[in-house]
Amino acid sequence: MSEERYLTFALGKGRLASKTMELLEQIGITCEEMKDKSSRKLIFVNEELKLRFFLAKGPDVPTYVEYGAADIGVVGRDTVLEENRNVYEVLDLGFGKCRMCVCGPQEAEELLLHHERIRVASKYPNIAREYFYNKKHQTVDIIKLNGSVELGPLVELSDVIVDIVETGGTLRENGLDVLEEICPLSARMIVNPVSMQMETERIKDLIYRMRSHLSSS
Numbered sequence: 001m002s003e004e005r006y007l008t009f010a011l012g013k014g015r016l017a018s019k020t021m022e023l024l025e026q027i028g029i030t031c032e033e034m035k036d037k038s039s040r041k042l043i044f045v046n047e048e049l050k051l052r053f054f055l056a057k058g059p060d061v062p063t064y065v066e067y068g069a070a071d072i073g074v075v076g077r078d079t080v081l082e083e084n085r086n087v088y089e090v091l092d093l094g095f096g097k098c099r100m101c102v103c104g105p106q107e108a109e110e111l112l113l114h115h116e117r118i119r120v121a122s123k124y125p126n127i128a129r130e131y132f133y134n135k136k137h138q139t140v141d142i143i144k145l146n147g148s149v150e151l152g153p154l155v156e157l158s159d160v161i162v163d164i165v166e167t168g169g170t171l172r173e174n175g176l177d178v179l180e181e182i183c184p185l186s187a188r189m190i191v192n193p194v195s196m197q198m199e200t201e202r203i204k205d206l207i208y209r210m211r212s213h214l215s216s217s
């Protein structure tokens, strides 16, 4: 029998990883090692299926996949767009649904309408730049933040923000509104282009099984 190589998955830490493992379990792929919450291990293996899993910070997942350190990654579409790595996006996993939006106080709507040179705070400077410069042809100043982006307009750091809106609760509680929608988001499966060529059968079979399961559930 030929020696099969390990297929390696990089999963975005947290809810994304647990939802992915749930989904994989539903198509018969499990990783018992990963269920031991007291373990300090970083890499989890299913010897029988020759699979390896590791958890990484969301924005690092496309990096591991681009360099081939992981064959497959699961991460939000926000991260795929922001990181813009050389990876194939092969499947929408359907969970983690939310929207990337331009948000701010209602008064900021006028500034958007008249293409004013506004200040935009975001954890996603590349998505913000792509949207304002290439789609809207509006020159803006982009300010990179690392979280709690809603603070931007509240403390007059920026006129608007580009951020993820899920329930809309954070905006509501802070007197902000969705002013424009950029794109819908959800969890995506990404694949290293070389792995896709070398492991075509295994990866295609996995995508096929996941897709069939997702469309029947």
Ligand code: PRP
Residues within 6 Å of the ligand: 123, 146, 147, 148, 149, 150, 163, 164, 165, 166, 167, 168, 169, 170, 171
């Ligand atoms: C995200 C996002 C919004 C919030 C949206 O932040 O940046 O702030 O969730 O969710 P909602 O529409 O359901 O209120 P996260 O909790 O990831 O923290 P962060 O602000 O530190 O990025």
